[in-house]
Amino acid sequence: MFRNCGNVLQFKTAISALGVTALFGAVILPAQAQDNAYPHANETIGTVEQVYDGALLPDLAVSTYRNIDRLFPTRTIKAGAKALELPKAEKQLSNVKFKYEDKDYDLYDFIALDSITAMLVIKDGKVAFETYQRGNTEKTRWMSMSVAKSVSSTLAGIAIKEGLIKGLDAQVVDYVPELKGSAYDGVSVKDVLMMSSGVKWNETYTDPNSDRRALLRAQISQKPRSAVELMAKLPRAAEPGSVNTYSTGETQILGEIVRGAVKKPLAEYLSEKIWAPFGMETDASWWLDSPDGVEIGGSGISATLRDYGRFGLFFMNNGVVDGKSILPEGWVKEATTPKTLKDGKKLDYGYMWWTAWTEPSIKDGAFSAIGIQGQNIYIDPVEKVVIVTFGAQPKPVGKEPIDPNVFFDAVVAELKKS
Template sequence: MTKRIISTGLAGAALSAVFLAAMPASGADYPHAGEPIGTVTEVYDGKLLPDAAVSTFRNIDRLFPTRTIKAGGAVRDLPQADKPLGEVSFTTGDQTYDLYDVMALDSFTAMIVLKDGKVAFETYQRGNTPETRWMSMSVAKSITSTLAAIAIKEGKLAGLDAPLTDYVEALKGSAYEGVTLRDILMMSSGVRWNETYTDPASDRRALLKAQIAQQPGSAMKLMASLPRAAEPGTVNNYSTGETQVLGEIVRGAVGKPLAEYLSEKIWVPYGMEADANWWLDSPDGHEIGGSGISATLRDYARFGQFFLENGTIGGTSILPAGWRDEAAGPTTLKDGSKLDYGYMWWTGWTEPSIADGAFAAIGIQGQNIYINPKRNVVIVTFGAQPKPTGKEPVDPLVFFDAVAAALD
């Protein structure tokens, strides 16, 4: 089973270097401001030495222009759990591992575990601190899909069957005609897409080239040029481009930038403790729907807790009824085939996670938000793995399942 399908950088280190020179530092009070960092091409190609990877991943707001996701007001407390995480040991294949093995082998640079909304374990490695903002990569996809859910609840999106071209003018007359919001959330639009990161001619590399170019509207111009490969709702094909489309749908529906909407609906009212950042497709442009959020470990954990609690703020859910479980999947194609994918969330693929209804937001190089509703557990990791995928000696979900069980 292939998880964490990735996308890659291209277009040359020279273009990336332009951004490094142009972007301001993260702020004099940021603990990692001024650290030397690599290029976006090196990030996606997996060509950063360990120290350079760590310093780059906690400074991604220097790779592209960003918009601030503002925090404010009372910070939601994350109290210490009465029972801290104890010994974690598990066997997979013919090998036995513990927490210390996994932290080292899977190159996790920070980790937090919430049980019943309380901190049972928290650690920062490789110079990271509670103030460190770390890249989300595709964890952002799950956040963007949650913004779509809020827009549905507010009546700004007509629902899962809404035609996306009602909200994205640039895709009218393209292969996206007749594609619904549900199709996009399930990555089943039927529009042709090649996510192969190693192929210089792939669609994913073309999308990154558009991002590097920083020309307004270039991403939607690319998406509008793609042909149809199947009828909408009949084939699942993982596509980072679909999430860029989703971001445009939400922006078109709510009439404001995604970072502003996220701040207004979740970051401030739920009590996030720090401002976060979100990559833009051009200076003062549109957010990159599928990646580019940088936030603190505790605020990612708060987002996981928010979603675990069905999006409840002040005693009322801001998500449509039943959204959490529906979005967690599995979802179903028109022919009845079930997908191990939800609405831009990954369903569990291990026996314990399936039994518990656990699911996850997953990003390349080791970024995870694991949510286990049965055991009321949220786990977040920062990762600095040497390649975007394929370099996790231990399946993180097996580890997360063991941690969740150890807290019983």
């Protein structure tokens, strides 16, 4: 995890910053600091660099992905006093059969081949299928990876609704003054939401020299403001709004915008606006750039399967809490439909939500929050279906044997049968 530490003192300092002990390529938390009520608290876990290198054997990957709150300092996303009920549907999903690339598959193939460690299917607000594998349980908190981007986007929408962010055309530097004079000067909130700031970025997870890994090293340093300092040094590669470049750094900037606008931590804002009032059942957590610092906007949320499902329901139902939407009018459609660059080029991407790419999903206007290594919140707003998966795929390179959207289409089709 700390390959760049030049000597033993640096190594110990870096380890101390995270409050962990390194042992033979794995990380274990001191016993007195562990949450012993958590069923996976005593498991040995890997390092964050192993996660991004794709260098974890299956069992170690699973234990790591359900303990990511031990890799970095976190802030709690507090749940409320009463959980939103998720009753069992009368019609349960038993099996799903489908074709993919001219081969026959079913539900069991998908779960096994795509390394799915938990899956939840909600139809009309009721649970039609739920499974936990590889020792996971209802109490397991699993990593979000880039699913967190869609959460950060949603928080930006709430801040716009509240007038704290002055609309999509508001300027980044108005909320993050540190970026004045950088490549983000002249970039709008909408540009960031579309990942079209024009700032140069390489997202290759497995490349130690990529910008994504530089952002990870900044996080590992646990130096306050190191992430935004890194982003401020990046060069401009194109005019804002003219080129789409997938960038976790862009979501870090979005998180800084929201933080600057609402004057409180993202985890606190998420708890106040969604997690507690909508009825999430369990406290979640969110990685920080430093102790008591800023949340990592593009990853690092750790939550239970059912609470990710509840977030899907919240968003699918237009962000209604206590009978009133907390999102701007039309936000869900705006955030989840293909956007257009300044030159008229269409993007198969919304505001940090992925638009559909299979015919049935496109027809229903489905969309997804997607994270590397098999994390999904898939939403079909026409059929009122939310599907959540936890994945433990070995490498962050999109090598799923089965396209999840093809499987999700098959699930929706099966649920439509009388």
